[in-house]
Amino acid sequence: MLYGYGTVILQGTLTTINLAVLSVTIAIGIGLGVACCKLFAPGWARMLASLYTTLIRGVPDLVLMLLIFYGIQSLFNEVTGLLQTEIVNIDPFSAGVLTLGFIYGAYFAETFRGAFMMVPKGQLESGLAFGFSPWQVFRLILFPQMMRHALPGIGNNWQITLKATALVSIIGLADLVHATQAAGKATYQFLTFSLLAAAIYLMLTTISNLLLRYLERRYSIGIKQYSI
Amino acid sequence: MIDIIKEYGQAFLWTDGYQFTGIAVTLFLLVITLVFGFILSIPLAVGRLSKNRFIALPIWLFSYVFRGTPFFVQLLVIYTGIYTLGFVRESDFLDWFFSSGYRCALLALVLNTTAYTIEIFAGAIRSLPHGEIEAAKAYGFSGYKLYRCIVLPAALRQALPAYSNEVILVLHATSLVFTVTVPDILKVARDANSATYQSFAAFGTAALIYLALSFILVALFNRAEKRWLAHLRPMETSTKTNPDRLASI
Numbered sequence: 385m386l387y388g389y390g391t392v393i394l395q396g397t398l399t400t401i402n403l404a405v406l407s408v409t410i411a412i413g414i415g416l417g418v419a420c421c422k423l424f425a426p427g428w429a430r431m432l433a434s435l436y437t438t439l440i441r442g443v444p445d446l447v448l449m450l451l452i453f454y455g456i457q458s459l460f461n462e463v464t465g466l467l468q469t470e471i472v473n474i475d476p477f478s479a480g481v482l483t484l485g486f487i488y489g490a491y492f493a494e495t496f497r498g499a500f501m502m503v504p505k506g507q508l509e510s511g512l513a514f515g516f517s518p519w520q521v522f523r524l525i526l527f528p529q530m531m532r533h534a535l536p537g538i539g540n541n542w543q544i545t546l547k548a549t550a551l552v553s554i555i556g557l558a559d560l561v562h563a564t565q566a567a568g569k570a571t572y573q574f575l576t577f578s579l580l581a582a583a584i585y586l587m588l589t590t591i592s593n594l595l596l597r598y599l600e601r602r603y604s605i606g607i608k609q610y611s612i
Numbered sequence: 613m614i615d616i617i618k619e620y621g622q623a624f625l626w627t628d629g630y631q632f633t634g635i636a637v638t639l640f641l642l643v644i645t646l647v648f649g650f651i652l653s654i655p656l657a658v659g660r661l662s663k664n665r666f667i668a669l670p671i672w673l674f675s676y677v678f679r680g681t682p683f684f685v686q687l688l689v690i691y692t693g694i695y696t697l698g699f700v701r702e703s704d705f706l707d708w709f710f711s712s713g714y715r716c717a718l719l720a721l722v723l724n725t726t727a728y729t730i731e732i733f734a735g736a737i738r739s740l741p742h743g744e745i746e747a748a749k750a751y752g753f754s755g756y757k758l759y760r761c762i763v764l765p766a767a768l769r770q771a772l773p774a775y776s777n778e779v780i781l782v783l784h785a786t787s788l789v790f791t792v793t794v795p796d797i798l799k800v801a802r803d804a805n806s807a808t809y810q811s812f813a814a815f816g817t818a819a820l821i822y823l824a825l826s827f828i829l830v831a832l833f834n835r836a837e838k839r840w841l842a843h844l845r846p847m848e849t850s851t852k853t854n855p856d857r858l859a860s861i
Contacts, residue, residue, distance in 0.1 A: 442826040443819045444784035447798055451819055454811035543680075550682035554791065561685060568692065575693035582681040582689060589680040 389567035389577070396563030397584055403480055403559060404546040410485025411545065412538070415492025422497050433493070440490035446551050452483045453555045480552040488545045495537030500526065502533040532603045539596035543589050550585070560584060616804050616813045623800045624821060633795040635821060641786045641796065644718055646779060649725035656726065657733035658759060671730065678727030683785050686724060691716040691792040713792040721789075725782050732778060736771035737763060769840050776833035780826055787822065797821055 421433040440448065456479075460472050503526055511521040553562035564581040568574040617624075626636035660671045678686065691713065700706040709715050740763065748762040790799035801818035805811050 439823065442780075442823040444787035444798075444822055446784075446787045447801075447815060447819050447822055450798070450802075450805075451812070451815035454805065455815060458809065458811045547682040550684040551788075553684075561682075561688070565688065565692075572696065574696045575689065578685060578689040578693040582677075582685045585682055585685060586677060586680040 387567065387571045387573070389563070389570075392563045392567065393560065393577075393580065393584075396558060396560040399477075399558060400546075400549050400560040401588070403477070403484065403549045403552065403557070404542075406481045407484035407488065407549070408542055408545050410481065411488035411492045411541070414485060414489025415496050418489060418493035419496035419500060422493065423500055437490040437493050440487055441494070445484075445487050445548050446554065448487050449480075449483050449551055449555060452486065453479050476552070476555060476557045480549075480555065480557050484545060484548060484552070488541060488548070491541050491544065492538070495534055495541060496530065499530045499532075499534035499537065503529045535596070535600050535603055539592070539600075542592060542596075546588060546592070547585065616808060616810060616817060620800055620804045620814075620817075623803070624797065624817065628795070628800070631795060634797050634800045635825070637794060638783070638786050638796045638825070641718065641721060641789060641794070642779075642783055645721040645725055645782055645786075648718075648722045649729050649782075652722070652726045653729035653733055654764065656730045657737060660730055660734045661737055675727040675730045678724055679731070683720065683724050684788055684791070687717065687720045687788060687792060690720045713789070713794045717786075717789040717792050717794050721782065721785060724785065725778065728778050728781070729775065732771050732774045733767060735774070736767040739770060740766055772833070772837055772841060776830070776837075779829055779833070783822070783825060783829065 418433045418436060421429045457474055460474065464471050507525055508521055511525045516524065549559060550561045553559050553565070560581055564577040568577040624634040627633055656671050659667045660675070662668045694700055695710045700710055744762065744766065748758055753762060786796060787798045789796050790802060797818050801814045804814040808814065
């Protein structure tokens, strides 16, 4: 039915999912660190963190991807040239994961920062008054409540990252778009295969939507829902 | 970096000697997309909230599909996909339309931004205070006049912060159009990269240009917010806890 390209496309889909999951994991790590820097760290680290989020979010993800991917490769080449060692080729998958994680870390940082600030200050103060150490206040009071506020933003960013993985085919990764375009080229059925790619992405976003709604309901147990 | 700017500076700005390139093309795409997207999404946002399911459901579906798929895939469907259809190549108008990368890119950009803007505007209309609309109805406003005089002015103001975000995203989305042969900023950077192999300088220049454009847009929208959301000024303290506002860079 798919002119024998079913397995290739399935593999591409799996690559896309892998890529999205791994890069979101990295992005969440970076985002948490940067958000904490922005809120609690001394001046210079705060400035560095603001610089990172502002610069990254002001530049299109594709431009950053090309900049990091080709730029770092040429940097590597220069270094290996200087050291007279063998050329190191960055493998596209890890480059893609790291690049996406680095870019979307900035978006996650803003989500987490907003969520941290939504936790009422009085709770932190009363935590300290009850003799919690600052770390305990962070771990037991601030963080769990922050996660609830951050969940819609995390879901949003997850979908944005998932859709942004479509761009890695431009730097030569065999993801879903790459697979469907290859199939389209071979069979001259561009429309069918591009629409198939769109349908698969739509399916993935729909599934994550449903999952997210479930999680949101779960994490706001005991919190009064307000409807808009 | 300096030799790249020397050699490709003009191409980055407006022309490579044969055609428009670089910032000129990117801004052209941005402006046209925003104008069409804005005009289309106002009636569609109203329709999206219509009680008539035959109006609301198709609009929701359109918006959902375009928000649920990557812009790159939409661009590929429109540029490489549709042109493979026989009847498109046989019809004079469709053949003319879909044979150009510019027109395909614009179509994809307009459809994409319309999908997101519908949701932004519909959300803003939905969040209007009930009393405002009731009062308008009590004064005898209805239908078109209710929307023109009461609902839309208030809702569009409300939507301004989210809309400014969307404008930045459209600017960022335009960086994909080089894949359909439109010579925008990133296309010039790629040309510079393949001619000189100075990847970092070439793409770095493009990144700096996009950054500057983003900052200019953010500054413009900040001024617009000061002007049109002046009545919300006392609530300024709440911007700190509003992630939507934070996300607008």
